[in-house]
Amino acid sequence: MALRTPLIIVNLKTYPQGFGDAGLGLCRDMAAVADASGACLAAATSALDLRRYAIEAGLPVLAQHVDTAPAGAHTGTVLPEAAAAAGAVGTLVNHAERQLDWSTIEATLARARVAGLATVLCTADVEATALGAALRPDYIAVEPPELIGGDISVSTARPEVISDSVAAVAGSGVPLLCGAGVKTQADVAKAMELGAAGILLASGVVKAPEPRAVLDELVQGL
Ligand code: G3P
Secondary structure, three states: OOOOOOEEEEEOOOOHHHOHHHHHHHHHHHHHHHHHHOOEEEEEEOOOOHHHHHHHOOOOEEEOOOOOOOOOOOOOOOOHHHHHHOOOOEEEEOOOOOOOOHHHHHHHHHHHHHHOOEEEEEEOOHHHHHHHHOOOOOEEEEOOHHHOOOOOOHHHHOHHHHHHHHHHHOOOOOOEEEEOOOOOHHHHHHHHHOOOOEEEEOHHHHOOOOHHHHHHHHHHOO
């Protein structure tokens, strides 16, 4: 259940279609598409659903966020070790909707590594991608914030963000994912042509009337 490229990560966020029984159904669709296509599909889930989806959906699951507080007298935090124990193979770090300062990013990457979680560091632009690559996360996912949740993909609206980010990570060996507004096979194919190693997306799959059909199409673009 390890992550590998080319990779599509679907971030379930807190969409109503993305947690509980509905989210499990979506993750099962993802697992079926992964099996049929040979592509690696992973879901970033609510911390509350990690264990269930890891066991019942049969696909790699990631936390959407983990905290840096050590185990002990802390209330309401998501321990990296607890996420790993629940079956997570990795975690998003610094998603645009869960931003962290650089010192917390470094601490989170370190804690996640110790816990055995793969790290997907989210960045907003090329400059942050370059800074992030120096911290050697397992993946970087660049997402222009203004395009997140919209109908125009990063591949169409800001292709230079992908190609320049690919150049920025080149010496580091960190695979570059991209996202924001990705909804079609053409969006995925363009990102891959520009040198991306995969996609991080959400609404294009989670809010789709027929997510399975969208997933079947998206993997063709890898
Ligand atoms: O984590 C993925 C994300 O922020 C992109 O969201 O809805 O534009 O695919 P979306």
